[in-house]
Amino acid sequence: MQGMDAWLSLLTLMCWAGMLFLPWQPWRVREVLEAAESDNGYDLSDITVVIPARNEAEVIGETLSALQHQGQGLNIIVVDDDSDDDTAHIVENFKLNDLRLIRSQQLPAGWSGKLWAQEQGVAAVSTPMTLLLDADIKLEQGMLKSLKQKYLQENVQFVSLMAQLRFGSFWEKLMMPAFIYFFKMLYPFALANNRSSSVAAAAGGCILLETEVIRQIGGMQSIKDALIDDCTLAKTVKQKGYAIWVGLTHGVISQRPYVGLSEIWDMVARTAFTQLKYSIALLLACTFIMLVMYWWPLVGLGLAGIENLQFNFVALLLLFGLYQPTLRYYQFKWYWAFGLPLTAALYLLMTWTSAIRYWKGERSRWKGRSYKTDV
Numbered sequence: 001m002q003g004m005d006a007w008l009s010l011l012t013l014m015c016w017a018g019m020l021f022l023p024w025q026p027w028r029v030r031e032v033l034e035a036a037e038s039d040n041g042y043d044l045s046d047i048t049v050v051i052p053a054r055n056e057a058e059v060i061g062e063t064l065s066a067l068q069h070q071g072q073g074l075n076i077i078v079v080d081d082d083s084d085d086d087t088a089h090i091v092e093n094f095k096l097n098d099l100r101l102i103r104s105q106q107l108p109a110g111w112s113g114k115l116w117a118q119e120q121g122v123a124a125v126s127t128p129m130t131l132l133l134d135a136d137i138k139l140e141q142g143m144l145k146s147l148k149q150k151y152l153q154e155n156v157q158f159v160s161l162m163a164q165l166r167f168g169s170f171w172e173k174l175m176m177p178a179f180i181y182f183f184k185m186l187y188p189f190a191l192a193n194n195r196s197s198s199v200a201a202a203a204g205g206c207i208l209l210e211t212e213v214i215r216q217i218g219g220m221q222s223i224k225d226a227l228i229d230d231c232t233l234a235k236t237v238k239q240k241g242y243a244i245w246v247g248l249t250h251g252v253i254s255q256r257p258y259v260g261l262s263e264i265w266d267m268v269a270r271t272a273f274t275q276l277k278y279s280i281a282l283l284l285a286c287t288f289i290m291l292v293m294y295w296w297p298l299v300g301l302g303l304a305g306i307e308n309l310q311f312n313f314v315a316l317l318l319l320f321g322l323y324q325p326t327l328r329y330y331q332f333k334w335y336w337a338f339g340l341p342l343t344a345a346l347y348l349l350m351t352w353t354s355a356i357r358y359w360k361g362e363r364s365r366w367k368g369r370s371y372k373t374d375v
Contacts, residue, residue, distance in 0.1 A: 005308060008296050009296070009300045009311040009312050009315075010308075010311055011292060012296045012300065012311070012312065012315045013311045013312075013315045015289075015292065016314075016318035016319060017318065019185075019318070019322060020322065024190040024191050026184045026188035026189070027181070027184070027185070027322040027323070027325060029248060029325045029326060029328075030189075030190070031190065031245075031246065031247035032247050032329075033146055033150055033249050033251075034146065034249055034250060035139075035140040035141060035142035035145075035146050035249075035250075035251035036142040036145045036146040036149065037142055038069075038142040039071065039142065040069060040071060042070075042072065043071065043072055044072060044073050044144060044145075045072070045073030045074070045075070045127070046127050046128045046129055047074060047075065047127055047128075047129045047131055047144070047148065048074075048075040048076070048125040048127045048129070048130055048131070049074065049075065049133050050077050050118055050130055050133070051076070051078045051133050051134070051135050052081055052114050052117030052121065053078055053079065053080055053087050053091070054080075054082065054083055054087070054114075054117070054135075055084065055087060056085075056087050057083075057085040057090055059136045059138075059255040059256065060087055060091060061094070062138050062255060063133070063137060063138055063255070064091070064096060064099070066138045066140070066141075067139065068096055070139060070141065070143070070145065071145060073098070074098065074144070075098045075100075075125075075127055076096065076098060076100065077102060077124055078091045078099070078100070078101050078102070078121075079104055079117040079118070080101060080104060081104045081113055081114070081116075081117040082104055082107070082113075088101060088103070100124070102120055102124065104116065104117050105120065110224060111224045111225065112225060112226065112229065115226065115229055118132060119220040122211075122214055123219070128210065128211055129148070129211060130209060130210075130211045130214060131147070131206070131207070131208045132204070132207040132209070133205070133206055133207075134163075134204065134206070134254075136205075136254055136256040137163055137205045137252060137253070137255070138252075138254075139206075139251065139252060139253075140250070140251035143249070143252060144208075146251070147159055147161070147206075147208045148208070150208075150245065154245065155243065156243040156244060156245045157209060157213050157237070157242040158202070158209040158213065158237050158238075158242060158243070158244040158245070159208045159209070159244075159246075160201075160202035160204075160206065160207045160230070160244070160246045160247075161246070161248070161249045161251075161252045162180060162183070162203040162248050163205040163252045163254040164249065164250055164252065164253050164254065164330070165179065165180070165258075166254060166255070167332075168257065169257075169259045169260070171258070171261045172258055172259070172264075173332070173336065174336075174342070175258075175346065176258070176264075177326055177327060177330050177336070178323075178326075178340060178347070179268075180248070180326060186275070187199065187201030187231065187246075189246050189247060189248075192234070192244065192245075193245050195243055200234040200237075200238040200244060201231055202231055202233060202234035202244070203246065204229055204230030205230075205252065205254065206252045207230070209237065213237055213242055217236050217237060217240055220233075223236055227271050227363070228271050228274055228275065234246070248329065261346075264350075265346075265350050268347060268350040268351070268354070269351075269354040269357065270354070271354070272347075272350055272351040272353075272354035272355075273351065273354035274354075274363075276351070276355075280355075283355055287352075290348045291348075293319070294341045294344035294345070295344075295345065296312070297312045297313075297316040298312075298316065298341055300315075301316070319341075320337040320338065323337045323340055324337060
């Protein structure tokens with residue numbers, strides 16, 4: 001074996017073989033929690049749902065309606081985060097017992113909008129458990145019962161579920177399953193759920209945790225400027241010695257559409273460079289790894305010598321094969337895996353967009369707010 005193409009072919013195969021045999025196997029779908037059998041009489045009086053809502057008029061009604069059918073005695077707090085649409089009006093007129101609307105106070109310097117809204121909501125909680133729920137998240141019947149049982153039976157103080165994203169448009173089908181796949185690669189659930197591991201992960205759309213845990217970490221103020229607030233919260237909680245658990249589900253459903261590529265682009269670019277800790281070295285390393293793992297197997301088939309074809313071919317089989325469990329879980333046909341190199345390239349470009357925005361002075365933008373790099 002001679003030349004750069006030989007070394008790249010061997011390196012690519014070693015990367016994918018290493019991924020296959022990692023003890024925690026991040027590509028597998030093992031950490032799953034589905035909705036329990038529906039029971040409208042199930043006691044949920046020990047839980048308060050805290051929902052930060054900024055311009056969520058299109059979805060907040062469905063979110064509240066789904067909570068209405070989870071069980072009895074559920075407390076709900078919606079914090080209207082300075083919306084300029086009908087969000088507050090819809091909440092005020094929603095016929096649901098134990099529903100409270102809080103108008104957010106002015107956003108203090110150094111806080112992200114969502115965390116400031118959650119801080120105000122959590123301050124009003126008096127129940128033993130708190131469910132942090134995004135305004136666009138719809139829970140299937142029995143999902144909150146299942147979350148509570150997970151919390152009670154397995155002695156974990158923090159349970160988070162990755163919402164099932166929308167898969168309606170072509171771009172959602174191409175990009176969203178891969179989004180979850182890449183997230184699991186970056187934050188292996190098996191390690192996050194291992195109490196002896198330092199890895200922590202969460203999906204911020206749906207988190208059930210002990211209210212006292214929030215108090216013990218100092219409330220949302222302890223992570224007030226975090227842009228990747230879910231994983232930062234999970235890390236903070238785990239570092240305090242509490243047990244966390246994160247998994248997949250079909251019972252937590254995101255209502256937020258990302259019909260066009262530009263919408264997905266902005267969603268990813270909002271925090272992608274933050275994931276890399278604003279490091280140029282990590283950005284370059286990420287670029288090299290993504291190109292080698294997701295593109296060299298294809299390029300190598302055409303450019304590498306005949307003696308290296310087997311390395312690229314096996315790497316390509318692993319590339320497509322390790323994606324299959326995620327595709328099957330979300331009921332996609334196997335051939336969607338063929339789009340993974342394109343998807344990886346697009347996510348890489350989104351990460352570079354995030355970095356360029358940061359270098360221009362914009363740390364993040366979301367819901368009409370822009371967070372500058374000096375925050």
